[in-house]
Amino acid sequence: MRHRPRGENIIRFDSVGLRYGLGPEVLQDISFALPSGSFHFLTGPSGAGKSSLLRLMYLGLRPTRGRVVLFDRDIASTKRYELPALRRRIGVVFQDFRLLDHLTALDNVALPLRVRGVKESEIRKHVPELLSWVGLADQLGARPSTLSGGQKQRVAIARAVIGRPDLLLADEPTGNVDDHIAMRLMYLFEELNKLGTTIVVATHNELLVQRFAHLPRLHLEHGTITRVRDQGPPPEPAP
Numbered sequence: 001m002r003h004r005p006r007g008e009n010i011i012r013f014d015s016v017g018l019r020y021g022l023g024p025e026v027l028q029d030i031s032f033a034l035p036s037g038s039f040h041f042l043t044g045p046s047g048a049g050k051s052s053l054l055r056l057m058y059l060g061l062r063p064t065r066g067r068v069v070l071f072d073r074d075i076a077s078t079k080r081y082e083l084p085a086l087r088r089r090i091g092v093v094f095q096d097f098r099l100l101d102h103l104t105a106l107d108n109v110a111l112p113l114r115v116r117g118v119k120e121s122e123i124r125k126h127v128p129e130l131l132s133w134v135g136l137a138d139q140l141g142a143r144p145s146t147l148s149g150g151q152k153q154r155v156a157i158a159r160a161v162i163g164r165p166d167l168l169l170a171d172e173p174t175g176n177v178d179d180h181i182a183m184r185l186m187y188l189f190e191e192l193n194k195l196g197t198t199i200v201v202a203t204h205n206e207l208l209v210q211r212f213a214h215l216p217r218l219h220l221e222h223g224t225i226t227r228v229r230d231q232g233p234p235p236e237p238a239p
């Protein structure tokens with residue numbers, strides 16, 4: 001984690017296009033920049049290209065045209081061996097969770113910290129704390145195969161945020177949980193954002209977008225950004 005001064009761009013797309021194999025372009029002429037420390041929703045109907053855009057942002061794919069600049073690095077001229085170091089600065093919540101089945105919930109969440117060489121004493125303190133916060137205090141030793149979809153989703157979120165990444169990309173992170181937990185997870189993202197993490201949350205959930213109407217939004221339709229809505233008024237204080 002090396003948070004940057006707020007306001008500098010953490011990621012920039014210039015006229016980016018993407019096609020899978022020989023298929024049609026699923027993203028066309030995508031241009032935007034996200035300032036460091038910003039928090040955006042990524043919205044749009046099913047099939048509009050939200051997951052594909054996130055894949056480009058976490059370097060899971062290279063664009064077929066245009067330019068992606070991430071952490072001041074032009075991805076086209078970045079060597080393959082340099083990519084893992086950039087990826088380690090990004091937390092990703094995948095739509096299909098991608099938890100490791102042979103590890104417990106606690107060990108899944110601890111993984112990014114262990115890769116970084118964080119002391120076990122720190123891990124034993126912080127990981128249970130975070131898992132309790134997302135409502136999984138009683139599931140620390142559970143394997144993913146024994147958890148519900150919503151519980152797996154929360155483990156995946158905890159794993160993505162535990163290392164306070166520079167950039168957090170979350171694909172439908174509240175798709176499997178009830179309203180109350182969805183709000184709690186959004187508050188967790190807001191706390192992380194206050195600590196400097198730049199966040200993009202892709203969602204279909206219009207209710208969630210309305211409740212957090214103060215957040216700016218990138219809106220995709222048929223592979224093109226049709227609307228960039230700026231920051232709305234600040235939220236009403238909680239009663």
Ligand SMILES: Nc1ncnc2c1ncn2[C@@H]1O[C@H](COP(=O)(O)OP(=O)(O)OP(=O)(O)O)[C@@H](O)[C@H]1O
Pocket residue numbers: 020023026044045046047048049050051052053204
């Ligand atoms: N691996 C792939 N190979 C070929 N085409 C793909 C692949 N992944 C996505 N697509 C196509 O790209 C387009 C955009 O899909 P994408 O999953 O990015 O949309 P989305 O907005 O995330 O949809 P949803 O909200 O349903 O997850 C769709 O037409 C889809 O069929």
